[in-house]
Amino acid sequence: MCRHIAYLGEPVALGELLLRPPHALVRQAWAPRTQVSGVVNADGFGVGWYADGDPVPARYRRTGPIWGDLSFADLARVVRSRALLGAVRGATLPGADGEAAAAPFGSGPWLFSHNGAVPGWPGALTPLAAGLTPAELLELEARTDSALLWALVLHRLRAGQPPGDALAGTVLAAAEAAPDARLNLLLTDGDRIAATAWGNSLWCLHGRGRVAVASEPYDDDPGWREVPEQTLVTASRADVVLTPLKEFAA
Template identity: 70%
Template sequence: MCRHVAYVGDPVALGTVLSDPPHGLLRQSWAPRRQRYGTVNADGFGVGWYAPGDPVPARYRRAGPIWADLSFTDLARVVRTGALLAAVRDATAPGADGEAAAAPFASGPWLFSHNGAVPGWPDSLAKVAAALPAAELLSLEARNDSALLWALILHRLRAGDEPGAALAATVREVAGAAPGARLNLLLCDGRSVWATAWGDTLWYRRDEAGRSTVVASEPYDDDPGWREAPDLTLLTATRAEVVLSPIEEPSP
């Protein structure tokens, strides 16, 4: 369900990561190669990127399929960045949130995306959501599981948690409340990427010269440098380094 990708490294055009590769996010919207759940990612898309000297990313999001947006194709050809996070959303039940439900979600320097699903939503996370301050619940961008996951992570970040710890703690809490949840998360601050592999595929590729790192739901080409992260893993990446750490499963 859904596909997403993050990049940090030397400045490149958005299309270099998203639309130019033979199996990039554009093609993954209708022909993903490794997607285990769902088949067509047509219910919205989005990309967030960082401009030089500005820590707050820009976002471009739409409610329709990425292949139908010719304006994005033109934008991706000319906009350059050293860091981005983008996602295409799996076809899902009808809703009123439109592009507000499309990742990436954002606050301050952060960009966030969720690939997966929470069984029993929303009832399964009612108690988890109740622990958030009312103002944060009322500020949710959309009424879906991904928006709530972002609120839970953002709450931890604002409380001073390190990004990786915030992702891992949220995954364990949600997985404990909703067994069987698929919680592949992506977080970026313009310099680093944090990701979790929990129930779905997660791949990464680091340039041998230390110029860039890509983290994605699946490889966007057949370069032999792609590596798959094991399930139940936290990935922390910069342009020059990738570190994998296990995430402990929640107690029964």
């Protein structure tokens, strides 16, 4: 399993969201409060953030636990951004892909993360992978369920689907192929956030010119609201919309 967070708002130091709060991502790596499977997320971590004037985000990803990377702690103290996506990884299966398997995955302006697991990987998703082109399969950053889910989402984005539709369609197709899959997906382009709650916790904080969507609250702000199961979240700094995923079913 994993924990992840996306933020849009006024520029903030990465550490102010990922390291400093009492229940920040760094603590969720070893003491998550609402995780339904696994207790430690120490198999890698990453953060992607946007700089003014550049639509393509920077990414910093590593294979070890977030709490052991002193260089990241120093970087997070001074790097500021108006939008970011961070994640800590708890690997479902052993693998040799290293930091390539750590979220966020990215392409162009997009950053993506998956909190969950697909039982029966890789066979369960083989029918979905067959819908990708050879070039898209060769672009996979890692041999993991998360990387393939990202390829499926990106395929839909490149076909012109809005981000919410791309996530919803991917989740419904993956859930049909693997009914016990946990499919909390998180996507941002630096201006908007889309996320799904499917098999694990998801929370949203909105107001005062910012929005955060996260696996669990990073502090005790009373504004945090839990997202209902099997729901799509689409959010910007202006508003948050919750849509039952069953409304996307054919």
